[in-house]
Amino acid sequence: MIRTVVNTASLLGWSWIAFHTIQAILADNPAGEDLLQVVLIAQVVCASETLQIAFGILRGDLALSFVVQYTRLMMYFITFPHTSVSSDVVKTILLAWSLTEMARFPMVLFPKSKNLRTIRYAVPLITFPMGAGTEAYAAYLVFLTTENMLLKAALGLIVLVNVVGGTVWYPGMVKKVTRSLKGEKKKAK
Template sequence: MNRPGDSQKPPPNTQQDEQPVKVIPPSYRTLYLILYNSVSALLWSVVLGYVLSIATVHGYRGVYTGTGQWTKWTQTLAGLEVLHAAIGLVRAPLLTTIMQVASRFLLVWGVVANFPVTSSASPAYSTMLLAWSITEVIRYTYFAVNLAYGYVPSGLTWLRYNAFFALYPLGISSECWLLWLAVTPAKSWNQAYEWVIKLVLFVYIPGSYILFTHMMAQRRKVMRGLGKKKAV
């Protein structure tokens, strides 16, 4: 699942400064977040390139072999976002961040890595990575640009809050299908693990609805503001 409502902006400074406004150089915290988001956008763009090129030439069955390891470690880097939220480096709810990162970890480490047959049994692994990588390239680029320049071009803002209409259903349905494909091999491997996967599948039903409706609310707010700027 994705993180539609998180923010990579540092928490606001609560101290009031009555002095005239001055141009303040970016803090080390801001520089770190710009670097983190820029590197993450680059890594996910590599995943996107791998998926498109491998699937075009060799078909979806070759995608995991060609990009599985890169994707695992690219997604593992996102575990830092739990730390960012925990120490207050960004304004993001800790529990939600943990749940969303954990679901990605389950898929790349607990499902596909343990049961590679799930990646070759259907195109779901390829379509999941396609949805993830496009989403993350847009998301991380949005945050990096916003942190670096203090604003985001309207085109990138539009992508950030409209691309999910296609990408979220594609990604979520692909994730659910991979989990379903993993049920049978998980049963022969460890029956407790089978029930964990079934439980996660059950949680996806309300979780996906909450995620999508939250993103819709965020979209209405942002697009309303974008419309006002154009009207000025």
């Protein structure tokens, strides 16, 4: 019951984020403080899922979840407020995140729906390159301006994982959509 409430609230939160991000894009306004505060709340809920996966409460790919949450938190706290990262870059990342989560949470709420599963796998075919590419670009912009070697390493890791990892992971994402459209289940390893 609690998970259903949290997942429903997350879906509503990410929908609100998408709506307000699109409004900001259309009005050519920066992402406002209220929008960024809701993003932080929604992102903390998503990050808590990584801990739940680690403790066996939720099923999921722990390594992938960690990488996604690490990257998102670095974007939020390091790149979004940085002067070398434009408002358009921030809004593009927020749009990618929110559309991805809007496709994911309905499947989480209704896991037996084959249509929702297909949508959940299909949407990232667009939002993943958009988000990962823009995250890599934002990390690179900050990488160029920072003197802090630890921060340079953390940002360089994001660029590397998003560009190289994204290229490696994308064909598998396409296979998931294809299997889902055909109604096939993943083969056991």
